[in-house]
Amino acid sequence: MLEQAHPGDPLPLLPRELFRPAWEVFLHALPQPAYFRVPGWILAGIAFNEVGGDPPSIDDAAFVKRMMFDGVDAALATSFGHVSMQVILAAQVLGYHRLKDERDIGNILYTLKNPASNLFIVASYISMLHKYMGGGHWGDGEARWIAAVYNGGLEGWKSAKAQRYARDFMAAKPIVTEILGGK
Known part of the structure; x- marks a missing residue:
């Protein structure tokens, strides 16, 4: 029987464990100290929690569907990257006050889909949250x-x-x- 992460939770930890070999290689590539002085275990923990989500083709399809039928705001709420992050949040982290055109959106999508850039944006956001809490x-x-x-x-x-x-x-x-x- 599979051990559950928490009694009553419907899913055990096992599915994430299946991704462990690939993520061990990825996580060892983290710079030490990690980006923005975020402790490696925190950045890697967020990444580990995000493992096993939808494949990139599903993210792309969801984005196109939302853009066509639900509007730009809905499309910008789509998450991309190995460490999932919404397009609009990534834009804000990178300092965009508003996305002016398709090129801006394309740049954010490209950045989120690149594993190293994706991790950089996630670390930057975590660092911002740390500062929001007082930076201690x-x-x-x-x-x-x-x-x-x-x-x-x-x-x-x-x-x-x-x-x-x-x-x-x-x-x-x-x-x-x-x-x-x-x-």
């Missing part, structure tokens, strides 16, 4: 909050879904720190 010690409580905000946003971080995401993030900490060699 990178403790487990702050890391859990950052994970909840990463999933639910500043408005929805208290939701059950965002809190489950944060719990899964913390449950994966031993796996992630082992992959990173204890860092």
Whole structure:
């Protein structure tokens, strides 16, 4: 029988474990110290939590469908990248005040689809959240909050879904720190 991450959770940790070999290579490529002084385990933990999502072709199809039928704002809420991030959030992190045209949107999509750039944007966002919290010690409580905000946003971080995401993030900490060699 598969062990569940938390009693009552419908899914065990096993599916993420299936991606472990590929992510070990990816996570070892993290610069030390990690981007923006984000501890490697926090950045890698968010990445680990995002593993196994939709393949890029699904992201592309969702974006096109939303652009055609739901409008630009809905399309910009589509997430892309190995470490999923919404297009509009990535644009804000990169300093865009508004996306002026298709070229701006294309640049953001290209950046999110590049694994190294994607990780850079995610680290920048995590660093911004850390500064929002006062920029002090990178403790487990702050890391859990950052994970909840990463999933639910500043408005929805208290939701059950965002809190489950944060719990899964913390449950994966031993796996992630082992992959990173204890860092």
